[in-house]
Amino acid sequence: MRWEGVWLRYHRRGPWVLREASLRLDPGEAAVVLGRNGVGKSTLLQLAAGVLRPTRGRVVDRPRHVGWVPERFPVDQPFTVRRYLAGMARVAGLGGSEADLAVDRWTERLGLTRFHGVRLPELSKGTAQKVGLAQAMLRRPDLLILDEPWEGLDAAARELVPGLIGEVLASGGSVLVSDHRGETARLPGAARWAVADGTVTAQASAAPPADALVVVEVAVSATRVAGTVARLRADGHHVLRVRSDAAPPVGTPAALVAGELVAPVAGEPAALVAGGASASGTGEPGAAAVGGPAAPVAGASAVPVAPIGGPPGPADGAAVPVALPISGPPGPADGAGGGVPASGPAGRVSR
Amino acid sequence: MSALVRMRLAGFLRTGRAVAPLLAGLLALGVLYGGGRAQPGEAYGVSAVVLFPVLAWQTKILLDVEPDVQRRLALVLAGAARERAAGLLAAVVAGLGTVAAGLVYPWLVGGVTSQVTPGGRSLAAGVALGVWAHLLALPAAVALGALASRAVTGSAGYGVAVLALGVVGTLVLGLSDSVIPWLAPPVMSTARAAAAGPSGGTLALLSGWGVAWSATALAAYAWRRRVRV
Incomplete structure (x- = not known):
């Protein structure tokens, strides 16, 4: 999708909210819209969604299926959660049974199942925001637009947002998200679009440090796990753990699918400490690296480490998380001393 | 699109906003039919005039029930053309x-008679004329109500002004001595024709006029909605 010389003002004699914005967002890319309150972040997002039309210029190549999560979900409607979502699923073009399945899936995933029969005006702000998220995801969007999606969500629910973003990106979609709270530190690969004084400045996503690591989970036949671990180590990779359950632990799959880096595993040395994730020695999820690739993902840390090479358990397969550099073969920093200081390129921010 | 139509009708009915125009319509019809029995064609022609503002008001209420953000959500999911059409x-x-x-x-309150006067129209012809008069008024009223909706006017005050001016203009410009009757939908002309017994040419002319006026007003609505969502 491209913005070509987009200008926008709300009234004929009103001030320009956006001036000559020329931007590009390709499939599989995410961009974070940053800026102070009232500078036009939501305007930019609504232009992307097709809700607003540019006064001048044009937005072209908008994907067919767009999911838009507005900053404030409109609760003043006489529907229950289930009836509303079922209706929106059909509006999005899903058939009857397909719509019901999508509603069940997303209400369960977002913890809305017990609110099925609750009318929208009776929802709390955070629960209403989850309904807003659900309606945007009912039909897998090619472009997901999130306007301050973390507003009103509790800590557990906030962890869901990067997962949703990761899924859209992994399926080849694009994501545009606004943020003024620093939550987008959870999206280290995203480009930054800074909005100020009516202009939008695009900054490419920060290149990961040369010694940055990613975690790849590999499912291996239980009978071959010892050999596989040995080969991986011989190739210079750092095997973090072996577990018997092939399903990824709760909270991690989306981060991994998104290519996002996960936090250091408890008990393991500095192999995953790159990006300053635990430079403070705590590794608490509340402190996230800005722009760095190794931002910790809460819920992915402190996973017990199985003894490597031990019996893989009764399961048919075993999952082996492997840490390897983001680009190129693993360097000498593998395993130890790879940590980037908190004041390094990644920096730190407290929410 | 039918899903969005159902959602909007459900919102209109479930919020109770449908009650006010319904009561207003029944009140107007009660006054209209309070004076005794009339021939169906004549009575239904005036009924269409009386219901015209009710239908326009009802349309405005229906379109305004939905919060602005919800209307935009529907637009994103269904597309702009479908959202407006729905x-x-x-x-x-x-x-x-x-x-x-x-x-x-x-028929419930004895406002019309089924007795055919000598030389008068048959009951079926009178009812058919009545149906025609109402169906001609309906799209024009929907178009006026849409032009008065919040999505177009941006505020409740302007919306009421558009609605009131549209209704008054329709009645005043529709008077038999009007020099610019074509600026308004042919609601008044239809009522006169229904009472007098229209010829085939008059029926076609009024139908064409009504369709053209409604199409123009709906095009104006669609054009305004291009920039106002």
Whole structure:
């Protein structure tokens, strides 16, 4: 999708909210819209969604299926959660049974199942925001637009947002998200679009440090796990753990699918400490690296480490998380001393 | 699009906003038919005039029930053209209900007679004329109500002004001595024709006029909605 010389003002004699914005967002890319309150972040997002039309210029190549999560979900409607979502699923073009399945899936995933029969005006702000998220995801969007999606969500629910973003990106979609709270530190690969004084400045996503690591989970036949671990180590990779359950632990799959880096595993040395994730020695999820690739993902840390090479358990397969550099073969920093200081390129921010 | 039509009708009915125009319509019809029995063609022509502002008001209410952000969410999911069409279609469906009530009402209160006067039209012809008059008024009223909706006017005050001016203009410009009757939908002309017994040419002319006016007003609505969502 491209913005070509987009200008926008709300009234004929009103001030320009956006001036000559020329931007590009390709499939599989995410961009974070940053800026102070009232500078036009939501305007930019609504232009992307097709809700607003540019006064001048044009937005072209908008994907067919767009999911838009507005900053404030409109609760003043006489529907229950289930009836509303079922209706929106059909509006999005899903058939009857397909719509019901999508509603069940997303209400369960977002913890809305017990609110099925609750009318929208009776929802709390955070629960209403989850309904807003659900309606945007009912039909897998090619472009997901999130306007301050973390507003009103509790800590557990906030962890869901990067997962949703990761899924859209992994399926080849694009994501545009606004943020003024620093939550987008959870999206280290995203480009930054800074909005100020009516202009939008695009900054490419920060290149990961040369010694940055990613975690790849590999499912291996239980009978071959010892050999596989040995080969991986011989190739210079750092095997973090072996577990018997092939399903990824709760909270991690989306981060991994998104290519996002996960936090250091408890008990393991500095192999995953790159990006300053635990430079403070705590590794608490509340402190996230800005722009760095190794931002910790809460819920992915402190996973017990199985003894490597031990019996893989009764399961048919075993999952082996492997840490390897983001680009190129693993360097000498593998395993130890790879940590980037908190004041390094990644920096730190407290929410 | 039918899903969005159903959602909007459900919102209109479940919020109770449908009650006010329904009561207003019944009140107007009660006054209209309070004076005794009339021939169906004549009575239904005036009924269409009386229901015209009710139908326009009802349309505005139906389109305004939905929060602005929800309307935009529907636009993102369904596309701009479908979102607009669904609102108009929901208004037409609701309007058909009101028209049906308007057609049945006089038979319940003895407002029309089934006796055919010598040289007069048959009962079926009179009813058919009445249906034609109401169906000609309905799209024009829906178009006026849409032009008065919050999505177009941006505020409740301007919306009421558009609605009031549209209704008054329709009645005043529709008077028999008007020099620019074509600026308004042919609601008044239809009522006069229904009472007098229209020729085939008059029927075609009034039908064409009504369709052209409604199409122009709906095009204006669609054009305004291009920039106002």
